[in-house]
Amino acid sequence: MTLGFDREWQLGELLDTSSHEKIGPALSELLGGDFAITDDAGKTFWGQPSPDARREALILELEPIGYLLSRSAPASALMAARNLMLVLLRAQIRFKMASTLHLESVAEDFESLKREHARLSESETRYKTLSTELDARVKKQVGELEERQQMLYEAEKLASVGQLAAGMAHEINNPLGFVRSNLSTFEKYVGKFAEMKNAQGAAAASWQALDLDFILEDSIDLLHDSAKGMERIARIVADLKAFSNVDRASEEYADLNNCLHEAVSMVQTQLPAGINFRFDLLPLPSIVCLPGHINQLFFNVIRNAILAIKDAGRPGEVKISSEADDEGILVRIHDTGVGMTKEQLEHAFEPFYTTRPVGGGVGLGLATARNVIQAHSGRISLDSQPDVGTTVTMYFPTPS
């Protein structure tokens, strides 16, 4: 900083033009008319210095900062004028230095305050950030705890439901077996009764009277209906067993693309009109899995997709895609069916949750699917919009 209070002040800085215009005439008058003021570089501030004039130096510190010149004034008068001028200049330089220093020190104090302020602001910001972070961390941990608790609750619920399902399946299977067997035996017995139709005499008359022709025919129908009902019970029981993992299969190396094809071939036999399949399957690494369960999983999801399109009452498409990266395999099954509401999405994976009328579905499809996926350390998620369609995304990690 060249303009510090401690610079060596020049005459021009100490006395401005108006000061010279007051001092000049006054000293001129006192010194008899011929008078001039110049600075040390020869610049004239007042009067017209002549080369042969007497001059007196103005020294404030060590060196002259200017001169007083007069040709007419006696030496003593010029010296007196210089002394007068020095008193003036000393007062002036003290004022100038003090005020400049004051400004510098005020600026310095202000800088100190600003530094202090910046330091305080910084610490305040730090505390604010800390408190926000703390808040967020507490919230996150509470969230995590709640989530864990929910998962624990779900897991226990699933486990108890699974046990119940396994018990029920076992208990139902036994009577189911003998009822089915009895029904088929009973059908044979009814065939025997039919032979009575060709009998003569009183027997023929009572056959007619009792309208046994109709009864025989209806009996057969009733038996067939019952057998169908039994089959449905058997299917539900099978679903329950799959859901509760009652029949554990052995692990094998399998290509999930093959599993997808198998699942599609199972549904294709009963495929309603107006539904197309589209495949976008990329080569996948084989993974160790339970292929039976995987087939069941894909079957459940694909069946849901078909039913969703059927419910929409319009032609649609099921798009099945698969791809693999370094970490795992991604399978997407997308349909253009009715889609799901937010509320339905929330409950979709709960066992026995179904939107279908009684007899239409048990509500185990997606619950089973999730169990199978979790058994393979994978993830399943749903993305759906009502009237647009649903995408089921399944992820299977591949061991690295």
Place this chain on the structure above:
Amino acid sequence: MPESDARHLTFKLVYYGPAQSGKTTNLLRLHDLLAPELKGEVMTMETKDDRTLFFDLLPLGFRAPSGLLIKFRLFTVPGQVAHDGTRKAVLSRADGVVFVADADRAQETNNGESFQSLAANCARVGLDFDHLPLVVQFNKCDLPNAVPEAEIRDRWSAAPWPLVFAVALTGQGIELTFEHLLRTVYRNFGQKLELQAKHGLSEDAFVAGALRKAA
């Protein structure tokens, strides 16, 4: 770095220290004792109850053999704690510092705090404290309760700065302090400013020029 042009070289030297340790007295004594080629009056800016509010200034000067005019401008800072902003402004651009401590045992804390503020203020105004020419003067050594010289020397034995024991009122140690400062300043800047090579000015001549005694 001292200000210089072709014909001038100006060193700014600052007397720093706690309140009423005798900084102004140092300047007044130097003015009385020395008679270098050029000597100005002590300019005392403003005082309140005999205490410096802004600064005091004593200009001294002499001519090197080459014709170069060497000027010393000796400043004092206000010692009172409240004037830290002024102290910083006076300290800035200093080429050398005399730290005037008060030998009175009761003033030890003030000395310590003032020395700390010198180090801190040097950093604030951009002076490299580790390489700043510095002389430490313990003033008022004649006081009955002054800390004994041996004790002070022992305490400061690890410090790199010259120690001078002074009684500013009588002038004792005042010139020695200034001489130490001149030598440190010469060693610090002499080479860079080519004082010997270009201006024919040795360290002793440099000291002698500034310290010429009054008759």
